[in-house]
Amino acid sequence: MRSRILAVVAVMLVLAVGIATTAWAQSTLDTVKKRGKLVAGVKTDFPPFGTVDSSGKNVGFDVDVAHRFAKALFNDEQQVELVAVTSGNRIPFLQSGKIDIVIATVTITDERRQVVEFSEPYFMSGSLLLVPKSSTAKSLDDMAGKTVAVVQGAIQDRDVEQLQPKATRVKFGKVSEAVLAVKGGRADAYVHDDIVILSLAKENSDLKAVGTPFMPRPYGIAVRKGDVEFVKWVNAQLAAMKADGTYDRLWKKYFADVEGNLVKP
């Protein structure tokens, strides 16, 4: 049995070393231009940044940004392939080359900075609680001894651990599952970015958003570590979007009705 385990380990190491030493690539920007298409990771369950409408089309703030990037690259906003990612798998997807860029509500943190290259911030988000309409909870302080749902890989996993250590955290892979957990009474609250909680509260009449946005932090667009050329290009695009009014237009389109509750960037 020991020899079989050793054999398995040996095979994996050979694979790993083989793959790692052949991982030489050019700047993603060149690859994308040569390919004629940008492959972007976006969310599909995170209103209003990335969702799928009833016809199966990706929609949202991040999706519009992805189309805008395609337009800047190829003068055709359709030359972008949108890949569905979650909070947990978006950075592994980027690292493994499945996608060129993550435009998926990534909060900029020091830990993540060590593994990806971040653009300038393009949004600020604090955290809020999503609770059943009947709940009397007002903030995270009321969650001592309660069960709090979070999404695996999202920063709130750690935030709740620090800010409310008396709560039991239950972690899900997707936003939709965390929402179901609250609806089914599996969790007393679901904690995530203010913007998604406000949007979910608006869409689900049996739920409500509570709290004042805590621990506000910026969102950034992420590209592979060390790809400075690409991140400069992304920053230039963001600046252009702000200068030509696109950013303001998207802000109004997606955030107008919850604007009062958001932390302004």
Place this chain on the structure above:
Amino acid sequence: MTPAPAYTFEWAAVWRGLPYLLQGAGLTIVISAVAMALAAALGLALAVATQTGGRIVRSAVDAYVELFRNTPLLIQIFIVYFGLPQLGVRLSPFLSGLSALVLYAAAYNAEIFRAGLEAVPPGQHEAAQSCGLSPAQALRFVIVPQALRIAFPALGNNLVSLVKNSSLVSTIGMVELMFVANDISFNNFRTFEIYGTTAVLYVMLVLALTRVLHAAEMRMARVAS
């Protein structure tokens, strides 16, 4: 053209994560072991019911087997965990995952045991009854032991699948091995190291299980001869 830096392995991340991974492996062992025992018992009971019960019992078991064999385990887990609470049935996460695993594996086990029971030569029934055993006694002392021996290798394969399938309960927040692997790699991004280590842990678990099963099979063969 700038060459991307080659991937550098950071095995210290594995070392730091190992206690948590082992804790996850502990729950994987517990839930798999309990599910195996229950799924084997339920599968056998259903198979015996089809052999001895009437037509209604047989169609009910058939319907159950077809329903649970022909739907993804993930859907069954989601129905038990997310769906049933809306009908007022709220099992704990552990019981939700466990019951889905048991129902799924028992559907396969029922077929495995049925094949085993049917493979026992009809002469055995007649011989047992001519020795004065009641039909129930014949089943208990003559037929089922032989059927178990015939069904055992297929049953073993199904139990191995069960250990691997238990990784699906990670989706309902159960802190088992797969969940822990996600939890660690989603935060430190050492994807290869963590999932690689997790794969090795699964190999160790399954190899240990196959050893136990092999020993049990040998023992049964000895008892029989």
